[in-house]
Amino acid sequence: MPLGQHERGLFEEQAAPLYEEIVTSGGISAADKRITRSGELHQVFELLVDVGLVTKGEDGTQWRAVDPAAVQAQVVAPLGQQGAELIAESAHWAQAFSTLSHVWRRSPSAVGGPLATIRGVSTIGNFLDSLVSDAEEELLTAQPQYRRGVKQLDAGVGTRDIAALKRGVKMRTLYQHAARRGADTRKYVAAVTAAGAEVRTLDEFFNRLIVVDRRVALIPGHEGLDTAMVINDRSMVGYLVDMFERHWERARPFTSSETSLMRDIAAEQRAMTIRMLLEGRADPAGAKRLGVSPRTYAGYVADLKNEFEVETRFQLGYEMGKRGISGRETEEPAGK
Structure with a gap:
């Protein structure tokens, strides 16, 4: 009988209790109707025989239990070998498909x-x-x-x-x-x-x-x-x-941590915020352009209000226009 997931389930649920009964009672009669061809435990008993957990006594009338430690290696080792072979074979197939995928991706028509x-x-x-x-x-x-x-x-x-x-x-x-x-x-x-x-x-x-x-x-x-x-x-x-x-x-x-570089980056983000405001961009659009959250963008706008000493965005736009601020200046921003 080939051993797989179905057989393991049968082994755990039904064969194990029968094996325990055989161990406890010192054996089971070969004439026990439960294990004969028409008996309700025939399939379960055959599994124990196939695995090697029971063996017939010398007189042929009694089946006796076998030490599981002596049988385990005979069952588990071949399964492990099959698993290793399947893993190796799957790796070979993956490599074969990888080669074909390489050809496929390089072909525009594909x-x-x-x-x-x-x-x-x-x-x-x-x-x-x-x-x-x-x-x-x-x-x-x-x-x-x-x-x-x-x-x-x-x-x-x-x-x-x-x-x-x-x-x-x-x-x-x-x-x-x-x-x-x-x-x-x-x-x-x-x-x-x-x-x-x-x-x-x-x-x-x-x-x-x-x-x-x-x-x-x-x-x-x-x-x-x-x-x-x-x-x-x-x-x-x-x-x-x-x-x-x-x-x-x-x-x-990105790798530099110089203070001057970070100051330049802050200046560029400030300039971009100014351009977004002067272009009339909504906050979500401005935040997207700068790659920040709407809350962070709102913080940038608040900083500009403080810098130009105004309270509303309208006043901010007016003040920046009056000073000729466009957000595209190449020199350092003028002071207040």
Whole structure:
């Protein structure tokens, strides 16, 4: 009888009590009607025989129990060997599919031409993991803070990115300035920069972008957070890379902790808040542009009111207009 989950359940629920009875009574008669072919315990008894927990006495009229310790290895060891063989075989199959997946992802026609939409958070995550694992030269990522929870920066993401860096893949990541306040983000940045990545932050808002080896790009889909667009067209990917490079040149290194740098970043966030106010942006839109929560954005506005000694936003706009403040000044902000 092959041993599997069904047999184990039968063993635990019915065979074990019968074995206990045989041990207690010193054996069971071969003529016991319960264990004969038509008996209610025939299948259970046959399982004990197959496993080797009972053996027939020399006279053939009595079945006696066998020490389980002497039988266990004969049953468990083969199962363990089968498990090891199945694990090894599954690894070989995974490698075979990985090779085919590598070919599939490199073929524009395989994903529906130069543009393709993928749906589902888990599907997107799995596709991205596979894409990064196939990276050979370069990873470019732009990660806006808006609606990006710190839970997304889990250990799996860090492990995946560090593995790519150890393979010799160059990695550059762009965040908004607001990312500097996140403890999990700082921890992630410390880990990847130690492995050779470059990380910078920028005051401007940008959409999420991931480019692998300058041959395929992943951007958000228009249908929402659970869709993404895969771009294989070299011209379009090149255009996105050019946009990334322009932002990168303006961004500031994340690794530095110099006071002067933090002062410059604060000035850039202040300037952006001023532009949002003068453009008449609602608080949620302004918060999104800066990559901060609405409460933090409201705090920035309150700081400006205190700075210009006004009480309302109307007065603030008037005062900034009177002083010629536009939020696009390149020099240090004028005093009050």
